[in-house]
Amino acid sequence: MQYWLIKTEPTSFSIQDLAKAPKQTTFWEGVRNYQARNFLRAMKVGDLAIFYHSNAEPPAAVGVAKVVREAYPDPTAWDKKSKYFDANASPDNPIWSMVDVHLVEIFKRPISIDELRGVPALAGMEILKRGSRLSVTPVTATEFRTIEKLGLRAASAGPAAPAADSQARHRSPGRSRR
DNA sequence: GCCAACGTTGGC
DNA sequence: GCCAACGTTGGC
DSSP states (O other), rough: OOOOEEETTTTTSSSSHHSSGGGGGEOOOOOOHHHHHHHHOOOOTEEEEEEEEEEESSSSSEEEEEEEEEEEEEEGGGTTTTTOOOOTTTTSOOOOOEEEEEEEEEEEEEEHHHHTOOGGTTTTTGGGSSOOOOOEEEHHHHHHHHHHHHHHSSOSTTTTTTTTGGOOOOOOOOOOOO
């Protein structure tokens, strides 16, 4: 049993999309990085993954998904109409893999990257490192449980609890670079 | 919109 | 096989 973190841009595919998908299951297609692909191939049925929204406001861990089918060829690689098309891939030489994942739970509140960074037990996580770009990374059992526990804890009363539709918040101008 | 970090590409 | 140029990612 292994734990993972899978990253997606919610404008492309969000955990809400997964909740609405048939059988709340989807193909995790489009991974086009060898290291991430190799992690996909190491996934076993029953493995659990933190579902993370990148390029979101805020970037956050938003739920948990479960691997329900192990790696098999990703056909979008030889679909010329797909944005994931790779001219070097073919049914005979798939190159890229995907897994199927099923929704386990949507967190009661998103755990933002800022909050994750504030948890000492999560300090070693790949996703929190500057310049981390891998869309699939392993996490330890402790990291997984720590994030899940935060996510399942009801939002505390007060302004810190973001409403589900607070996406319209815009960035403040003039932020200084670190 | 900016730009650091990183992977990939291609000339040599 | 090196490495500069280039493209992409993703937090800010």
